[in-house]
Amino acid sequence: MQRISSYEDFLKLKNRVQSIMASSERIISVCGGGGCSSKDGKKIASALKDELGKKGLEEKIKVKLTGCHGMCSWGPSIIIYPEEICYLKVKEKDATEIIEETILRNRIVDRLVYEDEKVGKTPHLKDIPFYNRQTRLILGYNTKIDPQSIDDYIALGGYSALVKALTQMSPTDVLEEIKKSNLRGRGGGGFPAGQKWETTRNAKSDIKYVIVNGHEGEPGAYMDRAILGGNPHIVLEGLIIGAYAIGARQGFIYTRHDAPDLLKNIETAISKAREYGFIGKNILGSGFDFDVEIHLDIGIFVSGESSALMRSIEGKIPEPRPKYIRTSVSGIYEKPSNLNNVETWANVPLIIENGAEWYSKIGTERSKGTKLISLSGRIKNAGVIEVPFGMSLREIVFDLGGGTGNGNDLKAVHFGSAMGGSIPKELIDTPLDFDACAKLGAPIGAGGLLVLDEKDDMLELVSYFLDFLSTESCGKCVPCREGIRQIRKLLKKIKDGSGTYQDVETIREICDVQKEASLCALGRTASSPLESALKYFWKEFESRLVKEK
Amino acid sequence: MSDVVNITIDGKECKAEKGMTILQVALREGIDIPTLCYHKDLEPYGGCRLCTVEIESRGRKNYVVSCLYPVEEGLVVKTRSPEVEKIRRIIVELLLARAPGSPELIKLKEEYGAKEEKFGKEPIFCILCGLCVRYCSEVKKKYAISFVQSGVKREISFIPEIALKECDKCKECFPLCPTSYAQALYLLTQALSGGPST
Numbered sequence: 001m002q003r004i005s006s007y008e009d010f011l012k013l014k015n016r017v018q019s020i021m022a023s024s025e026r027i028i029s030v031c032g033g034g035g036c037s038s039k040d041g042k043k044i045a046s047a048l049k050d051e052l053g054k055k056g057l058e059e060k061i062k063v064k065l066t067g068c069h070g071m072c073s074w075g076p077s078i079i080i081y082p083e084e085i086c087y088l089k090v091k092e093k094d095a096t097e098i099i100e101e102t103i104l105r106n107r108i109v110d111r112l113v114y115e116d117e118k119v120g121k122t123p124h125l126k127d128i129p130f131y132n133r134q135t136r137l138i139l140g141y142n143t144k145i146d147p148q149s150i151d152d153y154i155a156l157g158g159y160s161a162l163v164k165a166l167t168q169m170s171p172t173d174v175l176e177e178i179k180k181s182n183l184r185g186r187g188g189g190g191f192p193a194g195q196k197w198e199t200t201r202n203a204k205s206d207i208k209y210v211i212v213n214g215h216e217g218e219p220g221a222y223m224d225r226a227i228l229g230g231n232p233h234i235v236l237e238g239l240i241i242g243a244y245a246i247g248a249r250q251g252f253i254y255t256r257h258d259a260p261d262l263l264k265n266i267e268t269a270i271s272k273a274r275e276y277g278f279i280g281k282n283i284l285g286s287g288f289d290f291d292v293e294i295h296l297d298i299g300i301f302v303s304g305e306s307s308a309l310m311r312s313i314e315g316k317i318p319e320p321r322p323k324y325i326r327t328s329v330s331g332i333y334e335k336p337s338n339l340n341n342v343e344t345w346a347n348v349p350l351i352i353e354n355g356a357e358w359y360s361k362i363g364t365e366r367s368k369g370t371k372l373i374s375l376s377g378r379i380k381n382a383g384v385i386e387v388p389f390g391m392s393l394r395e396i397v398f399d400l401g402g403g404t405g406n407g408n409d410l411k412a413v414h415f416g417s418a419m420g421g422s423i424p425k426e427l428i429d430t431p432l433d434f435d436a437c438a439k440l441g442a443p444i445g446a447g448g449l450l451v452l453d454e455k456d457d458m459l460e461l462v463s464y465f466l467d468f469l470s471t472e473s474c475g476k477c478v479p480c481r482e483g484i485r486q487i488r489k490l491l492k493k494i495k496d497g498s499g500t501y502q503d504v505e506t507i508r509e510i511c512d513v514q515k516e517a518s519l520c521a522l523g524r525t526a527s528s529p530l531e532s533a534l535k536y537f538w539k540e541f542e543s544r545l546v547k548e549k
Numbered sequence: 550m551s552d553v554v555n556i557t558i559d560g561k562e563c564k565a566e567k568g569m570t571i572l573q574v575a576l577r578e579g580i581d582i583p584t585l586c587y588h589k590d591l592e593p594y595g596g597c598r599l600c601t602v603e604i605e606s607r608g609r610k611n612y613v614v615s616c617l618y619p620v621e622e623g624l625v626v627k628t629r630s631p632e633v634e635k636i637r638r639i640i641v642e643l644l645l646a647r648a649p650g651s652p653e654l655i656k657l658k659e660e661y662g663a664k665e666e667k668f669g670k671e672p673i674f675c676i677l678c679g680l681c682v683r684y685c686s687e688v689k690k691k692y693a694i695s696f697v698q699s700g701v702k703r704e705i706s707f708i709p710e711i712a713l714k715e716c717d718k719c720k721e722c723f724p725l726c727p728t729s730y731a732q733a734l735y736l737l738t739q740a741l742s743g744g745p746s747t
Contacts, residue, residue, distance in 0.1 A: 300699050300700075302699070317696075322593070322594065322595030322596075322614070322617050323595075323617055324613065324617060324618050324619060469700070470700050470701045470702075471699060471700040471701065471702060472699070472700060473699065473700040473701075474699055474700070474703075475677070475696075475698070475699050475700045475701065475702070475703030476596050476677075476679075476703070477595070477596050477597075477598055478596065478597050478598050478599075478640050478643055478644060478676075478677075479598055479636075479639075479640065479643075481677070481700065481701055481703065482640075482643035482644065482646070482647065482701075483643065484700070484701060485643075485671075485701045486643060486646070486668045489668075489669075506667070509635070509639055510639060510643075512635070513635070513636050513639045513640065516601070516612045516632070516636060517598045517601045517612055517614075517636045517640070518598070519595055519596070519598070
């Protein structure tokens with residue numbers, strides 16, 4: 001493959017890969033994402049290929065092992081294109097029937113089809129509420145492309161934004177477009193990405209870095225893995241565009257050490273992008289040089305904190321840096337370093353390709369675009385979804401998620417995992433919005449949404465998160481380390497029925513000190529789930545306290 | 550000169566050089582801010598959070614650790630406010646559960662009205678201030694003692710292979726330890742490794 005060095009080269013390539021893709025009569029896309037591959041996605045794909053081989057159809061009909069389709073509790077799922085027939089809970093032994101019936105005779109295999117009370121049996125993607133209410137700007141690629149194939153991504157419009165940025169826009173144009181789009185960071189804080197980029201761009205230094213935070217360490221969060229595992233190129237493309245705007249020549253992808261398939265996808269993506277000339281010297285003849293390195297994370301949760309992550313890349317212990325200076329000014333090796341999470345970077349090509357104006361029509365006034373949400377807990381359709389900001393939490397939980405699915409009433413939804421908070425069912429009409437959710441004490445965080453039903457115990461939930469943080473924090477500062485230790489003891493006392501009102505006061509005091517005096521964001525928000533439980537579910541604490549005489 | 554900034558600590562107007570921390574200015578001005586993990590020869594660590602102070606900057610109130618916060622023009626610092634006192638009292642109470650009887654903590658307990666056994670006792674006699682670890686790595690460059698584990702399980706540990714070679718002739722970290730734990734741990738490490746006892 002010759003490096004692409006001009007706009008014309010790229011168009012030629014795009015036409016070529018599009019015609020290759022169009023040459024298949026049908027494509028069978030088999031989910032190989034986190035949930036499904038543990039449920040035999042790979043085996044199903046090879047069984048389908050074997051069947052096609054027996055019928056001599058392997059040239060006409062392609063089988064693709066893709067990234068996460070999203071409907072994890074119904075996995076493994078397969079989707080047959082162009083009809084978009086969706087089969088769920090597929091087993092290896094179903095391969096023969098799928099080929100014989102659907103591929104050869106155009107008949108639906110009824111028993112593999114989605115069904116619920118409202119819509120009945122619905123084989124097509126467009127009729128399944130879980131899918132048809134989503135806006136899958138990013139995840140939409142997942143069901144259509146082989147994550148190892150750069151050609152697949154290009155055929156569907158991939159890398160067009162990079163080509164546009166490098167051949168038609170100046171770095172300042174790109175920066176202004178991102179600022180105008182109001183893209184906010186998807187990793188937790190919701191900080192405006194353009195503003196962060198600008199800080200790094202304006203920082204005085206010859207060397208600057210851009211980084212993808214793919215640590216995703218909190219329980220119940222699979223958004224980033226869905227993107228990186230399903231379409232690593234979209235993240236890479238966003239990163240290269242960002243580097244161009246910021247003036248960085250070196251990037252890092254910080255990803256999980258415990259996901260070999262994910263790592264393989266990212267490695268392949270980088271080497272393919274280098275081969276095609278999207279990474280390296282003089283990219284697309286623009287004079288811009290950029291390269292990317294992968295860094296594997298250290299297992300603990302705090303490594304995802306920005307300054308800890310940067311220390312980890314430097315080869316040091318991932319402890320948050322206590323200095324009062326932003327990493328966008330002084331980060332890796334004290335050079336200006338712009339860190340965004342996987343999903344934030346994945347939004348960048350969309351904005352550049354379609355323009356900030358288009359982008360800012362999606363979402364609410366201050367939360368633009370779509371958000372990936374990982375649905376878990378007491379929910380029928382657990383999985384990863386992508387919806388526009390502004391959709392109500394009710395619609396997410398009931399219409400897409402199918403409700404609790406176990407006959408129990410909804411109690412609350414919990415956002416942001418161990419650093420987030422719960423929203424009781426009375427407030428379920430709250431729109432998905434950075435500020436609206438944060439105001440209720442349940443900031444969206446990275447987008448993990450845990451659904452709780454009436455039988456769930458808030459004290460158990462809070463204890464679970466604190467147990468998690470007790471070993472996933474670094475342990476360096478006193479309020480976080482010793483505060484978590486004592487809160488856990490006091491909570492246990494309350495759960496055992498011997499806690500007092502005084503103990504609750506003591507817990508509140510520790511929470512205050514953690515919020516005000518901890519070293520990093522982890523410590524400062526470690527008490528958030530607890531405080532939100534005290535606020536909305538005080539009765540569950542009170543009923544267990546020793547009654548005062 | 551542009552490198553000088555004017556700040557106010559507890560109502561007292563002070564001149565400071567850019568790059569100094571609040572704590573450095575306070576120490577020079579004879580204003581008392583308690584510390585446990587600070588040492589003038591070591592990089593500021595920001596671990597104990599006892600030196601937290603209240604600042605007002607651009608109209609916003611905030612709590613920062615004075616050992617790390619760099620001075621800026623017009624900064625207003627309160628080293629003691631009800632909230633600061635509360636933060637320090639609870640930090641002392643939390644640490645007393647881990648190192649009961651530590652003379653430094655007892656002194657702080659009296660000053661901030663902390664309760665000695667508010668959180669009971671779960672002693673390991675180490676408050677993880679890191680003075681020994683940092684002194685050994687930053688000043689002596691021997692790396693004979695280190696932090697191990699994370700979160701609530703964090704502790705310090707001598708690396709026997711290095712400690713047996715280096716520590717006997719040094720022991721400079723012993724007097725830095727606010728609880729004498731480093732000394733005890735060293736003797737234990739030595740005994741368990743079957744090294745020379747002195």
